[in-house]
Amino acid sequence: MFVLEFCDNPNNPILIPGQVSYSDTFEYEFISQSKALDKFIYLVDMYRIIESCASELVNVSIDETEEFWKINKFLLNYVNSIFSYKEFVNSYDPPLKKITEHYYQQKKWYRFVCEYRNRVIHQSTIIKDYCPGSKDIFVDLDDVIEIQEGFQFKNDYQRKNSEKFKGILEELKKESKVRKGKNYLSMKYVVICANEEIREMKDEVLLIAFNKGVKPVLEWLISLIPIVDGNFKYAFIVNKESSPDSVYEPNYVLEDFYRKMFKCLGVENLISKEITNLFKQYKYENFFD
Structure with missing residues (x-):
C-alpha cells in the first residue's frame, strides 16, 4: 500500500504524514501517466529534429x-x-x-x-x-x-x-x-x-495531443498534491513495505514537464500558454524546483 507524506522543502524534508493511501496499483498508474508525458516530449523533440x-x-x-x-x-x-x-x-x-x-x-x-x-x-x-x-x-x-x-x-x-x-x-x-x-x-x-x-x-498535432493526452495527466498529478492553508505542499507517495522503498514525487514530474516544454517550445507557444493557464486555474504557481 502507498501512503502520502508531504513537506515544505523537498531538499531538506521534514515529513508530515497525510491522510491518504493508495492501493498497490498506484505504482503502475503513476508510471503509465508519466510515460504519457514522456511520449509528448518525444513528439515535440521529433519536430525539432525536422527543423534541425x-x-x-x-x-x-x-x-x-x-x-x-x-x-x-x-x-x-x-x-x-x-x-x-x-x-x-x-x-x-x-x-x-x-x-x-x-x-x-x-x-x-x-x-x-x-x-x-x-x-x-x-x-x-x-x-x-x-x-x-x-x-x-x-x-x-x-x-x-x-x-x-x-x-x-x-x-x-x-x-x-x-x-x-x-x-x-x-x-x-x-x-x-x-x-x-x-x-x-x-x-x-x-x-x-x-x-x-x-x-x-x-x-x-500538439494541441490535440495536449488536450486529450497531456492535460488530464497534469490535472491528475495536481490532484495528488496536498493543499494546506491554501498552499500546495511537496508530496511523496511511498510504499514502505517494498525494499527499497518505492517513492513517487508528483510535484517533480509536474514541474519537470513544465520546464522542458518552455525550453523546447518557448514562452509564446500555444502549448506553453495552455500549461501556464492550467497551473493558474489550479493556483499551482510556486514551484519547489
Whole structure:
C-alpha cells in the first residue's frame, strides 16, 4: 500500500504524514501517466529534429566536389526525419492520424517530400546537381516523373495515390528551372515551403495531443498534491513495505514537464500558454524546483 507524506522543502524534508493511501496499483498508474508525458516530449523533440535537419540542408555549402556526399547525407536526414515523424504521429494515442492524412492529401509540398523520400530510399533518386554560384541543390524532376510512371499497382488505392502524385509533379514543372531541356526543382525551396506546411501540421498535432493526452495527466498529478492553508505542499507517495522503498514525487514530474516544454517550445507557444493557464486555474504557481 502507498501512503502520502508531504513537506515544505523537498531538499531538506521534514515529513508530515497525510491522510491518504493508495492501493498497490498506484505504482503502475503513476508510471503509465508519466510515460504519457514522456511520449509528448518525444513528439515535440521529433519536430525539432525536422527543423534541425531542414536547417542543415537549406544551409549546405560545399567547396570541393569531393564533399558532394554531404548534400545527400543532409537530404537523407531530412526526408527520413519527416517520415519518422509521420509514422510516430500516425501510431500515437490519442489518435492523430486524421491530421497527417489531411495534410498528405491536401498540401502539395508535404506530399511531395513524403513521396520523394520513398523515391530516394527505394529507387536511389538522390541529388546529383549543385550550383556553386547560388549554393542551391536540385531535384531532377523528370527523373522522378519517369520513375513514378513506371510503377506497377497492387490495388486501386495505390493507383489513385500515384495518379495524384503525378499530377503534383506535373504542376511542379511550373516552379522548376529548365536546364538542357530538363526540369530541375530547387530542393532548398522545397524544404522552405514544406516546412511551412509541416509547422502548421505540428501545431494541430500538439494541441490535440495536449488536450486529450497531456492535460488530464497534469490535472491528475495536481490532484495528488496536498493543499494546506491554501498552499500546495511537496508530496511523496511511498510504499514502505517494498525494499527499497518505492517513492513517487508528483510535484517533480509536474514541474519537470513544465520546464522542458518552455525550453523546447518557448514562452509564446500555444502549448506553453495552455500549461501556464492550467497551473493558474489550479493556483499551482510556486514551484519547489
